[in-house]
Amino acid sequence: xxxxxxxxxxxxxxxxxxxxxxxxxxxxxxxxxxxxxxxxxxxxxxxxxxxxxxxxxxxxxxxxxxxxxxxxxxxxxxxxxxxxxxxxxxxxxxxxxxxxxxxxxxxxxxxxxxxxxxxxxxxxxxxxxxxxxxxxxxxxxxxxx
Amino acid sequence: xxxxxxxxxxxxxxxxxxxxxxxxxxxxxxxxxxxxxxxxxxxxxxxxxxxxxxxxxxxxxxxxxxxxxxxxxxxxxxxxxxxxxxxxxxxxxxxxxxxxxxxxxxxxxxxxxxxxxxxxxxxxxxxxxxxxxxxxx
Numbered sequence: 001x002x003x004x005x006x007x008x009x010x011x012x013x014x015x016x017x018x019x020x021x022x023x024x025x026x027x028x029x030x031x032x033x034x035x036x037x038x039x040x041x042x043x044x045x046x047x048x049x050x051x052x053x054x055x056x057x058x059x060x061x062x063x064x065x066x067x068x069x070x071x072x073x074x075x076x077x078x079x080x081x082x083x084x085x086x087x088x089x090x091x092x093x094x095x096x097x098x099x100x101x102x103x104x105x106x107x108x109x110x111x112x113x114x115x116x117x118x119x120x121x122x123x124x125x126x127x128x129x130x131x132x133x134x135x136x137x138x139x140x141x142x143x144x145x
Numbered sequence: 146x147x148x149x150x151x152x153x154x155x156x157x158x159x160x161x162x163x164x165x166x167x168x169x170x171x172x173x174x175x176x177x178x179x180x181x182x183x184x185x186x187x188x189x190x191x192x193x194x195x196x197x198x199x200x201x202x203x204x205x206x207x208x209x210x211x212x213x214x215x216x217x218x219x220x221x222x223x224x225x226x227x228x229x230x231x232x233x234x235x236x237x238x239x240x241x242x243x244x245x246x247x248x249x250x251x252x253x254x255x256x257x258x259x260x261x262x263x264x265x266x267x268x269x270x271x272x273x274x275x276x277x278x279x280x281x282x
Contacts, residue, residue: 001182001183002182002183002184002185003175003181003182003183003184005182006172006175006182006184006186007184007185007186008166008186009186009189011164011165011166011186012165012166012186012187012189012190012193013189013190013192013193014164014165014193015161015162015163015164015165015166015167015190015193016161016165016189016190016191016192016193016194016197017161017193017194017196017197018157018158018160018161018164018165019157019158019161019162019165019190019193019194020161020193020194020195020196020197020198021157021161021197021198022154022155022156022157022158022161023154023158023194023198023201023202024197024198024201024202025150025153025154025157026150026151026154027198027201027202027205027211027217027219028201028204028205028211028212029146029147029150029154029211029212029213029215030147030150030151030154030211030213030215031205031210031211031213031215031216031217031218032151032215032218033218033219033220034154034158036246036247036248036251037247037272040247040269040272041272041275041276044272044273044276045276050147050215052148053147053148053150053151054151056148056149056151056152056155057151057152057154057155057158058155058251059152059155060151060152060153060154060155060156060157060158060159061155061156061158061159061248061251061252062155062159062251062252062254062255063152063155063156063159064155064156064157064158064159064160064162064163064252065159065163065168065252065253065255065256066255067156067160068159068160068163074256075163075164075166075168075169076166076169076171076172077168077169077170077253077256077258078169078170078171078172079170079171079243079258079260080170080171080174080243080244081170081242081243081244081260083260083263085242085243086243086260086263086264086267087263087264087267088239088242088267089239089240089242089243089245089264089267090239090243090245090250090263090264090265090266090267090268090270090271091239091267091268091270091271091274092235092236092238092239092242092271093236093239093240093243093245093246093247093250093264093268093271094239094267094268094269094270094271094272094273094274094275095232095235095271095272095274095275096232096233096234096235096236096237096238096239096271097232097236097247097272098232098271098272098275098276099228099229099231099232099235099275100228100229100230100231100232100233100234100235100236101220101222101228101229101232102233103236103246103247103248104240104246104247104248105158105246105247105248107233108191109191109194109195109198110198110202111220112191112195113194113195113198113199113201113202113203114202114203114205114206114219116220117223117225118220118222118223118224118225118229121225121229121230121233122229122230122232122233123233125229125230125233125234125237126233126234126236126237126240127237128234128237129233129234129235129236129237129238129240129241130177130237130238130240130241131177131179131241132237132241133177133237133238133240133241133242134174134177134178134241135178135179135180137241137242138178138180138181139180139181
């Protein structure tokens with residue numbers, strides 16, 4: 001059943017368009033894929049090229065909420081997970097995105113925009129695992145519903 | 146100039162995540178909960194992002210250098226291997242536990258929630274574990 005109370009189609013479309021615009025700018029101007037996990041991983045490798053621009057992209061991400069706060073109150077931010085869950089989740093995301101060579105941005109946005117077969121498979125995999133994990137945690141084990 | 150465009154791209158990306166609701170873990174989990182009260186918003190985020198990025202990425206695939214003269218660095222591997230599938234499945238499990246992926250995790254850091262710091266430290270630790278395992282191969 002669709003949750004019509006929380007469904008926000010217009011801000012979702014506008015936010016998505018901005019994300020697409022940002023990824024377009026980085027590839028058209030800098031020739032680089034806006035994949036957050038890949039950029040972070042690259043910043044951990046001292047021999048990688050273009051670490052200055054990569055660091056500045058990450059800095060832009062970190063500055064975004066501060067710019068936002070100059071004009072607007074923070075949007076709704078609600079966590080559903082305790083400390084242990086956050087640590088397990090963070091480790092899975094860190095290890096998984098590096099093994100899988102990408103995350104929601106690199107595979108889900110940039111890769112799908114190129115119709116990359118690897119990114120299509122990766123996106124199907126992390127979406128599927130996300131759906132199953134939430135189903136098991138919420139509906140089978142009764143966590144955080 | 147490349148540093149400026151990279152910074153502006155990061156800034157736009159972060160504003161987009163905030164506006165889209167991707168930086169709200171409860172909303173992301175609402176999208177991943179198809180058996181509950183399903184919130185389809187985040188599917189629209191992806192549709193809009195791809196619709197905008199489609200032409201620029203297809204332009205990029207046909208050009209060896211960017212507008213600022215940098216080499217076009219698009220992934221070339223086409224192999225559908227166990228690492229891609231296993232890694233993406235593991236990422237999805239983590240995404241499903243907390244409702245946070247790498248971009249929103251960074252955007253959440255300055256908003257003053259301790260949960261974001263715990264998540265990001267664990268995520269960076271995970272990336273370092275990957276790096277250590279790679280070095281041993």
